[in-house]
Amino acid sequence: MTINTDTVKILHRIVARPASDGAGVKIKRVTPSGDYAVMDPFLMLDEIRSEDGNDYAAGFPSHPHRGFETITYMRQGQLEHQDHMGNRGIISSGGAQWMTAGRGVIHSEMPLQKDGAFHGFQLWLNLPAAEKMRAAEYHNLEPDDIPIVQQGQHRIHVLGGSLNLGAEQIQGAIQDRTTLPQLWDVELNDAVPLTFSLKPELTTLLFLYEGSMRIGNETLSGQQLVSIQHEGQVTLSTQGQAKILVLAGKPLKEPIVQYGPFVMNTREQINDAIQAYQAGTLTA
Known part of the structure; x- marks a missing residue:
């Protein structure tokens, strides 16, 4: 894959690293290693991909989040997915869930299979300080809720935000967020370039999870994330x-x-979250 280098510049590059989370689930994790400005407003991206149930079947038993x-x-x-609010949702192939922890959520995410192909992503998206203690919210998105755009041989799943292709605008399922998140899964299937528009003032991240990508004289392989600078349009080709x-x-x-499952603005707020969880009042 190559990107039009006339208006696109790589600012940062992060390689996904092997990690373990939940009850021993094997993942690949992209995190900015403390310099959160690199991905702001995003915090972390995890990819789970295996055909061996030993890598994922134990899942993510009940745990908290805030912020x-x-x-x-x-x-x-x-x-x-199950949570303290009584929500229960099954995320099937092509589907998603969008959960706002806000003041506090206690939930679990457990695979409904013991073996076989299992491939998914979890993205952490920060909340502004004024919204960190907002009420929790949960949306289960069925595959049919997520628009799929066919552009020639290319396919684009619009999970959030608005995709602008020329004069066409495709609205994702989730819109009303202060951080204006755009989240698209792009499948490039031939050499015809794909060009889309994005506001240049937004942090723009590309996570290549299959295939290879060439940017100018640089080549990237799978499981690498780059942040880019652009002037409003990005062209992808392969x-x-x-x-x-x-993103x-x-x-x-x-x-x-x-601190673990809590993301706040001060250490004092983190301590409050820990104490609230221990006291059973995190979700009060």
């Missing part, structure tokens, strides 16, 4: 096939303090 949003997207397999997550959002430029 941000999670977007979970399944390309293949089934994952069940000689074969490639798959990439396109964009309005940077918050606020202090970030993270």
Whole structure:
């Protein structure tokens, strides 16, 4: 895959690293290693991909969150969500969930299969300081809720925001967020370029999870994320096939303090979250 280099410049590059989370689930994790400004307003991206149930079947038993949003997207397999509010949703292949932890959520995410192909992503999206203690919110997105755009041989899943292709605008399922998040899963299937528009003031991230990408004289392979600078348009092309997550959002430029499942602005707020969880009042 190549990107038009006339108006696009790589600012940062992050390689996904092997990690473990939940009850021992094997993942690949993209995190900015403390310099959150690189991905702002995004905090972290995890990819789960295996055909061996030993890598994922134990899942993510009940655990808390406060101060941000999670977007979970399944390309293949089934994952069940349950939370303290009584929500229950099954994320099937092509579906997603969008959860706003806000003041507090206690939930679990458990695979509904013991073996076989399982492939998905979870993205952490920060909340502005004024919204960190807002009420929790949950949206289960069925595959039919997520628009799929066919552009020639290319396919684009519009999970959030608005995709602008020339004069055409495709609205994703989730819109009303202060951070203006754009989240698209792009499948490039031939050499014809794909050009889309994005506001240049948004942080723009490209996560290549299959295939290879060439940017100017640089070549990227799978499981790498780059942040880019552009002037409002990005052109992608490939000689074969490639798959990439396109993420964009309005940077918050606020202090970030993270401790495990809590993301706040100060250490005192983190301590409050820990004490509230221990006292059973996190979700009160």
